[in-house]
Each structure stands twice: as structure tokens, then as C-alpha cells.
Amino acid sequence: MSRALSQISKSPFTRRIEAGRLPQQFTQPTFTMYNGWTDPVEHVSHFNHRMVVHLKNETLMYKVFPSSLGLVAMRWFDGLREGSINSFKELTRVFGSRFVTCSKVPQPLDSLQSMAMGKGETLKTYSNRYWEMFNEIDGDFDNVATRTFKVGLPAKHD
Incomplete structure (x- = not known):
């Protein structure tokens, strides 16, 4: 258990991201929690729409994204290597790669x-x-x- 707790206490974000400050008057919107079974692209789209006024604030986008993850996705997030994420684009890319099997395929x-x-x-x-x-x-x-x-x-x- 201590190894698991040690792992989740390490941030996958680089030091630059970790050092970023959050806006003082930020109120976090309510998100649909990602359960690991739905389309990851739809989830990121929903997240972006809820955070639209903050899209330019990458630090905020990184730090808030994990709060939109349910248990399965949070387990994936906690398993990311320390310091391995350097941009919000990279975070959403590895998120999409991990849950690609849940992606909706357009019908012909x-x-x-x-x-x-x-x-x-x-x-x-x-x-x-x-x-x-x-x-x-x-x-x-x-x-x-x-x-x-x-x-x-x-x-x-x-």
C-alpha cells in the first residue's frame, strides 16, 4: 500500500507545470466524470467546452483535468511516470491513446x-x-x- 501511495503522490506534470499558479477567483465547473468506457475524444471535448474561458491558461487546464476522471481513468493517471507530461496537448494525447478502444467509430x-x-x-x-x-x-x-x-x-x- 505504501508503494501505491508513494506513486500517486508523484505528479506526472513537469516542474514548470507544477510551479504554475491558479487564478484566485477560479470556480471549477462540474464535469461529467470519465468512467473509462466512453469515447475519450468526447470527454476531452466536453472538458474543453466547460473550461472554454480558461483555454489559454494551460496550467489550469492541466491541474483541473484529473478532477474530471472517474476511478478507472484516475488509476491510469496515477500510474503516469513522474514529470512525463509537459503540455495539455500531450496530456490529452496520452489520455486518448490509453482509452482509444472506447472511441466511437463513425458509421459508413x-x-x-x-x-x-x-x-x-x-x-x-x-x-x-x-x-x-x-x-x-x-x-x-x-x-x-x-x-x-x-x-x-x-x-x-x-
Whole structure:
């Protein structure tokens, strides 16, 4: 236990970062805690949006980021080598690398084009399923989306 406590008392941040001062009037926003199972890019994006007025203050960004980590991610953070992190960009890069298996992979356009309303499925259920899939596709396919939605409908839904 003492070895584990010794490890977590060491900072992965360089001395330059550790020496940085936090603003006196800083009030930490509430974050969605990263649980180790969701997309790390989405987590960093959420963190950045919550900290948007402080993006230029790298010291603050480094020091606050660990407070957005849940148990699994905090264990990873505590295991970082002492003095190994020199920038917020580097911190988010190693964070993303560690949790890359949780990254969302955009769906291909084909997955949308192959959708059709199932037998006995309501129009509302089909519509919800279709637009949920549409939101998982990267790119600007608005014109294709409307056409393929209609193609997937049975003829009775003219």
C-alpha cells in the first residue's frame, strides 16, 4: 500500500507545470466524470467546452483535468511516470491513446442506405432508428439522408 501511495503522490506534470499558479477567483465547473468506457475524444471535448474561458491558461487546464476522471481513468493517471507530461496537448494525447478502444467509430454511409422499415415496425420507431444512425455518420449527407429515408419506407407511407 505504501508503494501505491508513494506513486500517486508523484505528479506526472513537469516542474514548470507544477510551479504554475491558479487564478484566485477560479470556480471549477462540474464535469461529467470519465468512467473509462466512453469515447475519450468526447470527454476531452466536453472538458474543453466547460473550461472554454480558461483555454489559454494551460496550467489550469492541466491541474483541473484529473478532477474530471472517474476511478478507472484516475488509476491510469496515477500510474503516469513522474514529470512525463509537459503540455495539455500531450496530456490529452496520452489520455486518448490509453482509452482509444472506447472511441466511437463513425458509421459508413452504407449503413444508412441499407436501412428499411421492418415488418410491424411503426413509422415513429423507424424514424427514430434511422435518424439515430444518421447522427453516427461523419460528413454532410443531408440530401442523401432524406432520399434514403423515403426509400426505406413501404409504399403505403407515400
